[in-house]
Amino acid sequence: MIPALLQTAEYARLAVAIGRDVDEDDAAKAAAARVEAQAVLFEDSRRFAFVLTEGAVRTWPGSPSLMMAQLDRLYQVSTLPHVRLGIVPWRVETPVFPLHGFTIFDGAVSVVESLTGDFTMTEASEVEAHEAAFAAFESSAVYEANFWELLGQISADFRKLDDHTES
Numbered sequence: 001m002i003p004a005l006l007q008t009a010e011y012a013r014l015a016v017a018i019g020r021d022v023d024e025d026d027a028a029k030a031a032a033a034r035v036e037a038q039a040v041l042f043e044d045s046r047r048f049a050f051v052l053t054e055g056a057v058r059t060w061p062g063s064p065s066l067m068m069a070q071l072d073r074l075y076q077v078s079t080l081p082h083v084r085l086g087i088v089p090w091r092v093e094t095p096v097f098p099l100h101g102f103t104i105f106d107g108a109v110s111v112v113e114s115l116t117g118d119f120t121m122t123e124a125s126e127v128e129a130h131e132a133a134f135a136a137f138e139s140s141a142v143y144e145a146n147f148w149e150l151l152g153q154i155s156a157d158f159r160k161l162d163d164h165t166e167s
Helices: 009-017 024-042 054-060 064-078 124-140 142-165
Strands: 048-053 084-087 103-105 109-114 117-121
Touching: 009 024, 009 064, 024 054, 048 054, 048 124, 054 084, 054 142, 064 142, 084 124, 084 142, 103 124, 109 124, 117 124
Parallel strands: 048 084
Antiparallel strands: 103 109, 109 117
């Protein structure tokens, strides 16, 4: 799925709620907290690197129009000078099997988000394993112009789906 720091408010609300017994108000509060946390993306002193699989970008928890807004968000974030954002396209052989998503913080902590909660890993061997997996995905990802082209193709697919749902 799309990492929390990159989610639109509506995507975040659905990411928190779908498949879970979550009250609507709680889902809205959790989504608001995710969006508020995104302020760190605009701090020039920080550096971020994200790699998504095309499958994660194409998986839609809501309407096609929700996903088009989410793709716009990815595009916007990808233009920030201190953010590196890539996608591993479907046409590329997966370098590592993506069992789950994870976030590495400063090379010291890796957090895995699961259906039932987050797992925080601090053992050096666990963090190193996630760093190696990230590096493998990073080397297979597309960036900048190729990233934007792929986002455009995916957006066009969602636009076609949106046209069918409106008919």
